Amino acid sequence: MRAAEVGDLAGIRAVTFATDQSEPGSGADAAYVELIRSTGTALVAVQDDRVLGWAATLPTPHGALLTDLFVDPVAHARGVGTALLGALWPTPSARRRYTFSSKHPAALPLYARAGLVPSWPLLYVSGPTDRLPLGVLRVDRVDAGAAAAAESRLAGGEPRPGVFAYYLSGGEAFVVRDRARVIAVGAAQPGDPAVLARLACPDPGAAAGALFAAVAALGVDRVAFCLPGPHPALRRLLAAGFRVDDFDVTMRTPDVALPIGSVYSPGLG
Template sequence: MEIRAVDSGHLSGIRAITHATGQSDEDSGADPAYVEVIRAQGHAKVAVSGGTVLGWAGALPTPLGTLLTDLFVDPAVHARGVGAALLRALPPLEFTFSSKHPSALPLYARAGMVPSWPLLYLSGPVSRLPRGVLRVDRVDATTAASTEAALSPVGGADPNAVSGAVVGRGAGAGMGSGVAADLGAGAGLGPGRDGGGRAAVYRHWMRAGRAFVVRDGERVTAVGAGRPGVPGVLAHLTCSDPRSAAGALYAAVAALDSDHVALCLPGPHPALRTLLAAGFRVDDFDLSMQAPTIELPPTWSYAPGLA
């Protein structure tokens, strides 16, 4: 068995493992664009033997630390050390979202990550959620990444300095002119944190959707991305202030202009009880695993593979 960097010749094998392990086709190894984001902005590895892909894994820098995006092994070769070999080929990891597979949690714990809260896969109707008065403005990927850096716990810059590249007013507004942002991409990120590469992640989320900031008056409270549809999907929302987290979430969901929305929320998120009372259901869950050196905000909406 050899561990190699992912290239285009491995994509069909990665796709086959994705399907064999019961994952969807979106934001998974079945999506070449998703794999390319991880390969280009982080690390993507495959385990191969005789030209056959046995498993694959990815790691991606994020504003919170290095994320283990994926670790999937062909079920036919489970318990043969493939997953452990892939982990050893990646840089030091700081968090991941573990599936409920019995081998996953022990493997990640041995890598130095401990379990925390569940990441709940939720879906439900939007009509019964509070509307509030927060404003949602569309932005470009670079502005979204800069704002996220400032709103993250390791940030430190002022997110309200990000006044540039706003795309109109309101979630449905058209392209408008912007003022040069005072906060550049990646400003305020600590050592080892992702800077400009985060804009590539936002561009991935924006392929069929939009990036946006949520404002309380003129104060930026959150930044995220999502796509309309049936259902709509809130791919990600950064909001580290517990006082603003619920209102920002309701505003972001409403701005998707979809009757039914899917999203992933930490179990302790301030909006969870309201979502459940409004008819949302828990479709599945993963388990947050994190190194002792970091603390994942329970006020974000996470994309399991890109955070």
């Protein structure tokens, strides 16, 4: 095992495709891997110059996020994933760690042994926007620096302009205001459907309104995003024709408090 290098991008991409994780914001995207490498910690497991697996962590306002942990199926059951996780998180009692785990039968036990406990599901939802409430809050487009500063003020932690710069490559960043007060910060990317990639909203009382305002401001017919199972807007979304396409399981150390009113990126928090 060693730190991931630029020359490993092709191998990381191959592992990503072999594990059916080739969506945007994954190891299939060189810009995403470079963001992780430059702002977090990324490791590869290599045998005879072949990348067998990769894993990475990223600092976020809520703690250290395990962004990725994927092993080529040809190397499953050989301890590669356990070794990668142990190198990233060598102390099971360490604080402020979390990840969004897949439903793979080996994943949850691996994270539990690392000191994480399961919490709510992170639901991958998508649907039409025409039956959602019209946004009544103000939505302003901002640049990466302004978005990062606003997120830092809302959620704490150091500003992460690199994360928003990644989204702004073809997408947009914005703040949601209730009068003059910023209540949420988000980013979206085009597609079919469009993707609301993140929406930081620490106040659960404002979460539904902020979400509906952000979606309305996108001006698209369909949208997809990931939100906590307890999110205040979930019932309204389902009534408006949204569906749950998949879900991950939030695994965290007990000291991590993730706001239930936010929209999350599984890889960038």
